[in-house]
Amino acid sequence: MKRVYLLLALGLALSAGLPPAARAQGPLTPPGAPAPTMKTLAQIEPRVAITNVPYTITQPGSYYLTTNFTTAGSGVIVQANRVTVDLMGFALTGDNDEIGYGVWVGGQPGAPWREVVVRGGSVAGFSSGIFFEYVQNGRIEGVSVSGNVNQGVKLYGAYGGPCSGNAVVGCAISGNGYHGVLVDGTQSGGRCEANTIERCVISGNGASGVLLTGGSGGRCLGNTVAECTVSGNQNDGIGLSGLEGRCDGNLIARCSISANGASGVRLNGVSGQASGNRVENNLFVENADSGIRLEGVAGNRIQNNHVTGSTGAGNFGLISYQTSVANLIVQNMCLGYQVNFSLSTNDVNGPVVYSPSTLATNGAAMSPWANFYR
Numbered sequence: 361m362k363r364v365y366l367l368l369a370l371g372l373a374l375s376a377g378l379p380p381a382a383r384a385q386g387p388l389t390p391p392g393a394p395a396p397t398m399k400t401l402a403q404i405e406p407r408v409a410i411t412n413v414p415y416t417i418t419q420p421g422s423y424y425l426t427t428n429f430t431t432a433g434s435g436v437i438v439q440a441n442r443v444t445v446d447l448m449g450f451a452l453t454g455d456n457d458e459i460g461y462g463v464w465v466g467g468q469p470g471a472p473w474r475e476v477v478v479r480g481g482s483v484a485g486f487s488s489g490i491f492f493e494y495v496q497n498g499r500i501e502g503v504s505v506s507g508n509v510n511q512g513v514k515l516y517g518a519y520g521g522p523c524s525g526n527a528v529v530g531c532a533i534s535g536n537g538y539h540g541v542l543v544d545g546t547q548s549g550g551r552c553e554a555n556t557i558e559r560c561v562i563s564g565n566g567a568s569g570v571l572l573t574g575g576s577g578g579r580c581l582g583n584t585v586a587e588c589t590v591s592g593n594q595n596d597g598i599g600l601s602g603l604e605g606r607c608d609g610n611l612i613a614r615c616s617i618s619a620n621g622a623s624g625v626r627l628n629g630v631s632g633q634a635s636g637n638r639v640e641n642n643l644f645v646e647n648a649d650s651g652i653r654l655e656g657v658a659g660n661r662i663q664n665n666h667v668t669g670s671t672g673a674g675n676f677g678l679i680s681y682q683t684s685v686a687n688l689i690v691q692n693m694c695l696g697y698q699v700n701f702s703l704s705t706n707d708v709n710g711p712v713v714y715s716p717s718t719l720a721t722n723g724a725a726m727s728p729w730a731n732f733y734r
Contacts, residue, residue: 410436410445413452417443425450425481433460435486441474447481447503454486458509462486467494469521478503488514489536497525504532512536512565518578520549527556533565540565540593543572543583546605550578557585562593569593569620572610575603575632584611594621597647602632602657609636618645623653624667630656630682640664651694654680654704660687667694677733680704690729700733 407422413429413436420442429435430453436445445463452462462483467473472494482504483489489505492498493516505512512533517523523545533540540562545552552574562569569590574580580602590597597620600607607629617624624647627634634657644651644667651667653676654660667677677694679702680687689709694700701712710729724730 417445422446424448425452429453431455432457434464435461435483436463438463438465438473438476441476444477444479446479447483449481451482451484453484454508456485456509458487460486461491462489462505462508464491465493465495465498466491467521469494469519472496472522474498477501482506484508488512490514492516492523492526494521495523495526499526500528500531502530506533506535508536510536510538511542512539513541515541515543515552515555517545517552518547518550522551522553524551524553524555527558528560529556529558531560533560534563535565537566539567539571540569541571543570543580545574545578545580546576548577550574552580553582555583557588559587561589563589563591565593567593568595568599569597571596571599571601572607573599573601573603574605574607575601576605578605580605580607580610582609584613585615586611586613588615590615590620591618592620596620596622596626597624599625600627600634600637602629602634604632606632607634607637611637612639613641615642616645617642617647620647623647623650625651626653626655627657627660628655629658635659637661638663642666644668646670648675650676650679651697652678654684654687656682656684657687658685662687662689662692664691665693667692667697669697674698676700676702678703680707689731692731693733694731695734701731
């Protein structure tokens with residue numbers, strides 16, 4: 361240790377004896393402006409500008425609109441995996457013809473496209489605004505889809521091909537001529553599975569706000585509609601249809617469903633199957649026909665929904681009929697309809713209790729599974 365101190369002292373003494381120029385460590389002024397050390401967005405994710413439409417994408421990558429566009433036929437056509445189409449807040453507008461789609465991702469039954477994202481702008485005036493045809497694990501986010509001739513958004517997986525694992529999130533889908541969102545797994549071997557529609561506002565469409573269908577030998581399984589506002593559509597707010605096919609294991613949860621022209625939610629399994637679906641924790645207000653309507657379905661769970669409406673001939677808060685069987689109906693509240701509960705004798709339900717006058721005298725009212733009406 362003493363040797364270290366002696367060497368340090370010797371070095372300082374020698375340095376003190378040197379002239380100032382000999383002791384300098386070099387110039388302190390930098391040779392030029394500091395160079396950037398972070399990568400640009402273009403370096404992280406190279407992007408391709410869409411400067412005209414129709415525009416066809418055949419390579420993976422990120423693409424973006426540069427301005428508003430109006431076109432006949434389709435606008436942006438995607439024929440590749442792992443593609444992002446950023447509308448950049450611009451409008452993509454069609455000529456209100458039956459032919460053409462705003463954004464069309466066109467796979468094949470045996471060769472679906474995967475991981476396609478469409479986000480951030482508006483699409484109007486096409487046959488369907490956004491058409492995912494045989495697409496897996498895609499995403500539609502933050503898009504306004506309005507005023508299209510038929511569907512606003514269409515997820516299509518018919519004739520043996522899949523349209524699965526896709527998400528429609530945070531979109532405004534309104535004023536389209538037919539369904540707001542159509543999840544179509546119809547026809548032989550069709551498969552629309554594990555798709556999600558979440559946090560969307562779906563209003564004023566010419567048919568149902570959302571329709572999930574697995575008819576004619578197809579399947580529509582395990583899809584979710586959650587935290588959406590579904591209002592003012594001319595047919596049902598949300599429809600699940602298994603006509604001559606299967607529409608099973610789907611979830612409708614935490615939605616506000618109001619002022620639709622038919623039922624708030626309709627489950628239809630006549631001549632087919634609609635089983636294992638759950639309708640939970642939703643608010644239904646002033647739907648014209650019924651709040652919740654079960655037609656020829658089995659084994660579904662209807663729980664903890666609040667259903668209100670206005671008295672009118674033939675109106676039902678919650679109705680289960682046409683050979684419906686073994687549906688579990690618990691913890692729901694209905695009020696204001698001509699008939700608040702009309703349940704199949706083959707269903708399994710908690711006691712139906714008139715509220716509030718029977719609370720003190722009816723032991724059934726204390727059941728944790730009770731349904732209430734007023």
